[in-house]
Amino acid sequence: MAGSRSGAGAGATVTRHRGHPAAATLLTLLPALLTCCARCAEPSKPSNIILILADDQDVQLGGMTPMKKTRTMIGEAGATFVNAFTVTPLCCPSRSSILTGQYPHNHEVRNNSLSGNCSSPLWQKGPESEAFPTYLLKQKYQTFFAGKYLNQYGKKDGDVSHVPPGWDQWNALVGNSQYYNYTLSVNGKEEKHGDSYEKDYLTDLIANRSLNFLDNRSPQHPFFLMLAPPAPHSPWTAAPQYQKVFDDVKAPRDGSFDKPGKDKHWLLRQPVNPMPSSSVSFLDNAYRQRWQTLLSVDDMVELLVNKLTSIKELDNTYIIYTSDNGYHTGQFSLPIDKRQLYEFDIRIPLMVRGPGIKPNQTLKAPVLNIDLAPTILDISGVDLSTVNVDGQSFLAQMAPSLRNGTERPFFLVEYTGEGHATTDPACPKLGPGLSQCFPDCVCEDAFNNTYACVRTLDKEHDMQYCEFADSESFVEVYNLASDPYQLENIVKKVDPAVLQAMNQRLIKLQSCEGDSCRNIK
DSSP: OTTOBOTTSTTOBOOOOTTOHHHHHHHHHHHHHHHHHHHHHSOOOOOEEEEEEESSOOSTTSTTTTOHHHIIIIITTSEEESSEEOSSSSHHHHHHHHHHOOOHHHHOOOSSSTTTTTTOHHHHHTGGGGSHHHHHHHTTOEEEEEEEOOTTTTOSTTGGGOOOTTOSEEEEESSSOOSSSOEEEETTEEEEOOSOHHHHOHHHHHHHHHHHHHHTSOTTSOEEEEEEOOTTSTTOOOOGGGTTTTTTOOOOOSTTBTOOOTTSOHHHHSSOSSOOHHHHHHHHHHHHHHHHHHHHHHHHHHHHHHHHHHTTOGGGEEEEEEESOOOEESBTTOOEEOOSSSHHHHBOOEEEEOTTOOTTEEEOSOEEGGGHHHHHHHHHTOOGGGSOOSSOOOHHHHOTTTOOOOOOSEEEEEEOOOOOSSOOTTOTTSOSSEEEETTTTOEEEETTOOEEEEEEESSSOEEEEEEEOSTTOOEEEEETTTOTTOOOOOTTTSOHHHHHHHHHHHHHHHTOOTHHHHHOO
């Protein structure tokens, strides 16, 4: 009989009903329809997440300029936040804020020293045990870390064996950023590296191990990668192929470059102005070498995006690119460093691409590094009301259809200064209590470089109010709407009632926790 067999498979016979061809077609399609409905009923896999955390990358002074691939593959493919800030401009406390979603006064990591609680036993027993990766593991994410963790990590005997909770694969640098001749903790075991570019260059090693992790992942579960390359932190060792690029590049000379800090905290009044040529030459070389190191990070981003494309995960992956803090090169005659309250040190790059994020967005709402943890957990499906964070998710700002979000008009920036109990032998005239005194004995930090600021940024106000914990009770106030480079401290020109209101707001922020940090009026 004509048409008595179908292509459904050997032995599959379908009787055709004359005069009703649609019925035969329906019977043929029925198995496929049933399969489709079954798949539709399955819950979709949560989105993957990759966090790339640079070290000391500024945004105000052109720090993103050399990274063309990153700007194209993440920024232009998604959202760029032009008002992203760290709540503390130093590596260890900032990274601790990223991991916990908390201000330093709550996670209690104050600076890069062990006495400042950087990767201390108190940190490990407390805030680290509740950091956001622990929640991701409960959500069945496959988690991977590679690169710099916290400045004091692994430096005490036996600490290399410590693997923080929440990580399936752990490749953490012992101590501060290096490019060669370093030690890693690989899942709790010591792994020493030398000076071979092919085997040891840390940025490339991070890239290669992340690609290997993606190749060996379980496709049934989502993944989270946190990649923390050393660039562009000192010692600014570029890959061999990039050591001669940017030969004519110099640090920007505009804004507050080599301007005197005459009305600022005493630490800003101590540099020689104008800077000696030796300081200018030093900072220009540093600026150029920082750019060179970032080219390898740019290559890493390209490798990751290409890998995600090849394994068909790019469209279901959020990629976040940011830094722990900003940086300065010559501003207010300070040669090189971070740690200061000014925009060049507290502003950070932030770009995100991922599901639901329209390309080529420029977003102006203020976003903080303490918002990264709640945003990542929001993406993963965690109920944020169950998590103790001071920050808030910015997922709604990137993809408004996904969540209901709010903007914050002001936030806290806080820092606890570091100093040496004894005089620096290289700078005997300076006395004790200072640190980071290079080049030319210009000190970038001190015990009393301890401050807290309210940074206000909304449609009507663009201001900063800061109080120092020193014998002068020094105060700095800036109207960034008219003075974007913070050249003039206007504390003596502001209405005392306004200063009083800012002081009260600062007091509330310095003691806030959780919801109260987001709801202060």
